[in-house]
Amino acid sequence: MADTVAGASPDPHAAGDDPSRRDFIHIAATTAAIGAVAGLAWPFIDQMNPAGDTLALASVEFDLTKVEQGQQVVLKWRGKPLFVRSRTGAEIAKAVKDDTASMRDPARDEDRHKPGKAEWLILVGTCTHLGCVPTFGGGDYGGWFCPCHGSHYDTSGRIRKGPAPKNLAVPEYAFLSDTKVKIG
Known part of the structure; x- marks a missing residue:
């Protein structure tokens, strides 16, 4: 101490x-x-x-030979309708011509399809206003028309008139061959 x-x-x-x-x-x-x-x-x-069965639905392969030019097939993908459309030359020309038009959600036609595959347009088939399913050929612009609230889409799926705020969505997809596409 x-x-x-x-x-x-x-x-x-x-x-x-x-x-x-x-x-x-x-x-x-x-x-x-x-x-x-x-x-x-x-x-x-x-x-x-997600469960295995849900993951299996995450992507879908589709045989494009089932769609003739000027026709559209509706698939079910992730619980939503999916439009696979074989566009005619006139539809493509009209869409390209309208690239410079005033639009609510501007997008060029070439940005809405794969390079060199302008005839194939693949879109999620739900209206961006309230999720209704538009029909083809009923709108003022030769494309899709949503009968619920009157949204008009052109031949490229771009909103041109009505309450919808956005264009029809383009999902991720890739061509596996000239006749087969994988979506998702």
Whole structure:
């Protein structure tokens, strides 16, 4: 006691405590706790992933030989209608001519189909206003018309008149061959 200076604290290691050992124990315990929580949480997180049957519907392959020029086929894809249309030369020419027209959601026709495949137009078939299904050939612009609230789309699926704020959506797709397309 005589060696202790007044106001100085006693040696923290006097009792044999090793700070590096104590720090290691704290880090190891924290790591083990985090691992245990992650191990318990993973099954709950994993069950939120889509089921296998849902993932199978994420993409669809379609044989284009089933569609004649000037016709449209409606497929069901991800619970929505999907329009696969074989456009005529006149429809393509009208769409390209209208590229410079004033539009609510401007888009060029060439940006709405794959390069070199202007005759194939693939669109999600739900009106961007309230999700109704437009019909082809009833609008003022030779394209689709939504009878629910009067949206008019042209031959490229671009909104031209009515309450819809956006063009008909173009899904991700790729041509697997000249006669087969994979959507999604």
